[in-house]
Amino acid sequence: MVEPLLELRGVNKSFGVVHVLHDVDFAVYPGQVTALVGDNGAGKSTLVKIIAGIYGRDSGDYLFDGKPVEVHGPRDVAALGVEIVYQDLALCDNLDIVENMFLGREETSRFGLDEVSMETRARETLTSLSVRTVKSVRQSVASLSGGQRQTVAIAKAVLWNSKVVLLDEPTAALGVAQTRQVLDLVRRLADHGLGVVLISHNMGDVFEVADRITALYLGQVAADVPAKDVTHSQVVELITAGRSGDLGIAEDSADAAV
Amino acid sequence: MTDVTTSTPSAGFDNDNRQAATLGDAFHDYLNRIRGGDMGSLPAIFGLVVLFVVFSSLHDRFLTTYNMANLVIQAASIIVLAMGIVFVLLLGEIDLSAGVAGGASATVIALMLIDYDWPWWLATLAGIAVGAVIGLAIGSLVSVLGIPSFVVTLAFFLGLQAIPLKLIGAGGSLRFNDPVLRGLSIKNVPVSAGWIAALVIVVGFAALSLYRYRSLSAKGLVHQPLGLVALRIAVVAAVVLGITALLSANRAPNPNLFTISGIPWVLPVVIALLFFWTFVLTKSRFGRHLYAVGGNAEAARRAGINVTRVRISAFVICSSMAAIAGLLSASYTGKVSPGAGGGNDLLYAVGAAVIGGTSLFGGRGRAMDAVIGGLVIATIPNGLGLLNQASYINFIVTGGVLLLAASVDAISRRRRSSAGV
Numbered sequence: 001m002v003e004p005l006l007e008l009r010g011v012n013k014s015f016g017v018v019h020v021l022h023d024v025d026f027a028v029y030p031g032q033v034t035a036l037v038g039d040n041g042a043g044k045s046t047l048v049k050i051i052a053g054i055y056g057r058d059s060g061d062y063l064f065d066g067k068p069v070e071v072h073g074p075r076d077v078a079a080l081g082v083e084i085v086y087q088d089l090a091l092c093d094n095l096d097i098v099e100n101m102f103l104g105r106e107e108t109s110r111f112g113l114d115e116v117s118m119e120t121r122a123r124e125t126l127t128s129l130s131v132r133t134v135k136s137v138r139q140s141v142a143s144l145s146g147g148q149r150q151t152v153a154i155a156k157a158v159l160w161n162s163k164v165v166l167l168d169e170p171t172a173a174l175g176v177a178q179t180r181q182v183l184d185l186v187r188r189l190a191d192h193g194l195g196v197v198l199i200s201h202n203m204g205d206v207f208e209v210a211d212r213i214t215a216l217y218l219g220q221v222a223a224d225v226p227a228k229d230v231t232h233s234q235v236v237e238l239i240t241a242g243r244s245g246d247l248g249i250a251e252d253s254a255d256a257a258v
Numbered sequence: 259m260t261d262v263t264t265s266t267p268s269a270g271f272d273n274d275n276r277q278a279a280t281l282g283d284a285f286h287d288y289l290n291r292i293r294g295g296d297m298g299s300l301p302a303i304f305g306l307v308v309l310f311v312v313f314s315s316l317h318d319r320f321l322t323t324y325n326m327a328n329l330v331i332q333a334a335s336i337i338v339l340a341m342g343i344v345f346v347l348l349l350g351e352i353d354l355s356a357g358v359a360g361g362a363s364a365t366v367i368a369l370m371l372i373d374y375d376w377p378w379w380l381a382t383l384a385g386i387a388v389g390a391v392i393g394l395a396i397g398s399l400v401s402v403l404g405i406p407s408f409v410v411t412l413a414f415f416l417g418l419q420a421i422p423l424k425l426i427g428a429g430g431s432l433r434f435n436d437p438v439l440r441g442l443s444i445k446n447v448p449v450s451a452g453w454i455a456a457l458v459i460v461v462g463f464a465a466l467s468l469y470r471y472r473s474l475s476a477k478g479l480v481h482q483p484l485g486l487v488a489l490r491i492a493v494v495a496a497v498v499l500g501i502t503a504l505l506s507a508n509r510a511p512n513p514n515l516f517t518i519s520g521i522p523w524v525l526p527v528v529i530a531l532l533f534f535w536t537f538v539l540t541k542s543r544f545g546r547h548l549y550a551v552g553g554n555a556e557a558a559r560r561a562g563i564n565v566t567r568v569r570i571s572a573f574v575i576c577s578s579m580a581a582i583a584g585l586l587s588a589s590y591t592g593k594v595s596p597g598a599g600g601g602n603d604l605l606y607a608v609g610a611a612v613i614g615g616t617s618l619f620g621g622r623g624r625a626m627d628a629v630i631g632g633l634v635i636a637t638i639p640n641g642l643g644l645l646n647q648a649s650y651i652n653f654i655v656t657g658g659v660l661l662l663a664a665s666v667d668a669i670s671r672r673r674r675s676s677a678g679v
Contacts, residue, residue: 092554105561
């Protein structure tokens with residue numbers, strides 16, 4: 001089996017008396033799309049924020065490339081090569097595509113901003129992702145459709161030679177054709193060898209692109225299975241009840257022995 | 259599981275039109291942008307033409323070279339103040355205290371010159387430092403404490419008026435007759451030096467534009483058609499050389515008795531500030547971050563930009579520019595009175611920035627907007643002054659222009675968001 005790129009082992013997290021995550025194991029493999037599913041309140045966003053370095057962990061290990069790493073904030077995570085594309089896109093409407101992709105990490109030459117180099121690199125990245133829907137890389141982001149904006153946000157994450165990309169509900173606000181665009185892009189990221197995490201409520205999307213599915217139920221991992229081994233309805237049961245047939249969390253130890 | 263896309267990566271960007279192919283296409287694009295609400299400086303240029311037609315038909319001395327030179331000198335302090343305001347407007351904030359901050363700084367400069375015999379440059383630096391400190395205080399209150407800039411700067415507008423009043427005393431005034439600083443308004447650049455500077459600017463602009471065109475087109479990046487680049491160079495050359503010719507002619511009211519010719523010294527000051535701030539806004543990381551914070555502060559924060567520092571810097575730049583504007587205003591009148599900067603100055607400057615094309619909603623604006631808008635705004639009191647209108651008319655017209663500019667901004671913003679330009 002391939003070594004995971006990013007792995008969390010036995011992570012616990014409490015907010016006061018509320019125990020949000022119980023001994024969560026989570027792994028992201030290179031070249032694979034891992035879908036993270038779960039009902040509202042199952043702990044998905046807490047887990048993402050721990051991966052992003054926004055929250056600390058009460059216990060458990062954070063491993064990158066098989067080695068334990070110390071993560072103290074979003075900057076440490078970005079330095080590892082982990083990028084998070086949030087649901088409410090972090091783009092500036094008044095800037096163009098190139099300016100947005102390099103925001104906060106602009107390249108400069110002796111005479112100020114190096115527009116030639118930035119536009120060339122942005123173009124290369126978009127081309128490597130086979131993004132063909134934008135009219136010009138110099139058009140302002142305000143003129144883009146929802147799917148195109150999502151595409152720019154994802155390309156921005158890829159530009160920095162990242163190894164792991166987390167996508168938080170990337171298709172939630174999109175129409176059919178635009179969802180198609182974004183899912184194709186998600187698949188292409190994995191084909192480029194990146195570890196991709198897709199957080200989604202939409203089972204159709206999940207089964208279309210995911211290689212593995214990790215289901216959270218009330219802060220525990222109900223199942224971590226290859227997508228081809230489970231059916232649509234099994235995953236829904238895992239999300240809503242925490243178990244499905246012999247998959248999932250044992251109701252008690254007696255049942256588990258059976 | 260692989261994607262159906264089989265095209266080679268190099269074919270991946272076939273939809274990306276890298277330039278408007280011809281001048282005609284570029285013109286068509288421009289029309290589309292205007293229709294979409296991106297008017298740029300068009301309202302200002304239109305306003306300038308209207309004002310010139312109206313005033314020149316009402317008064318035969320309006321279009322004389324003497325009055326045109328006067329207009330340039332009067333516009334200078336408004337333009338500089340507006341240039342500072344642009345930085346604050348870019349963030350979607352406002353600085354109501356910039357006018358009186360300029361008055362307070364001018365008072366300090368005058369006192370240093372008169373009471374302490376400081377050289378002009380040291381006094382000027384002291385004045386700018388006063389402005390910077392005021393900006394630092396405003397910026398910190400706005401971005402660290404989170405008080406709306408409207409309230410903070412309204413408080414400073416009231417409070418700062420105390421400084422000149424206390425230092426000068428009610429009813430008094432400080433003379434402002436340092437040969438260099440007063441000379442900014444009443445002395446002129448030698449005619450030959452003015453021509454050389456004008457030629458350097460035109461040649462430099464042409465060289466930079468062509469270099470930019472060549473480096474972009476050689477790499478196959480987005481660039482404007484050569485025709486548009488040439489047209490732009492021609493327009494800049496015509497404006498720069500035209501103004502130089504106008505100001506190099508003898509403009510004395512009685513040309514047989516004495517000669518007044520040459521570019522007033524304030525103009526090079528304004529142009530230097532224009533070049534400097536244009537570079538900062540378009541070619542520096544700080545400038546890019548300013549636009550980003552004005553467009554979407556949360557996105558800027560997530561991109562690792564220190565939003566607080568950007569905000570404070572904008573207020574520091576605004577108040578420092580206000581200090582220079584206060585200096586130019588004192589240079590024009592030859593004195594600093596206790597009410598300096600407290601009148602229409604600020605509203606003129608905000609009106610100038612907005613009519614020039616800077617948005618009150620943040621994220622859009624250029625240093626050039628302040629120059630074009632400032633000329634429009636300065637034309638109003640200049641023309642009304644020639645017509646000997648009562649001063650209440652001036653207030654009505656100024657308020658009306660400000661409201662008009664804000665309406666144009668709001669309408670074009672609405673059209674932009676629906677057209678998605």
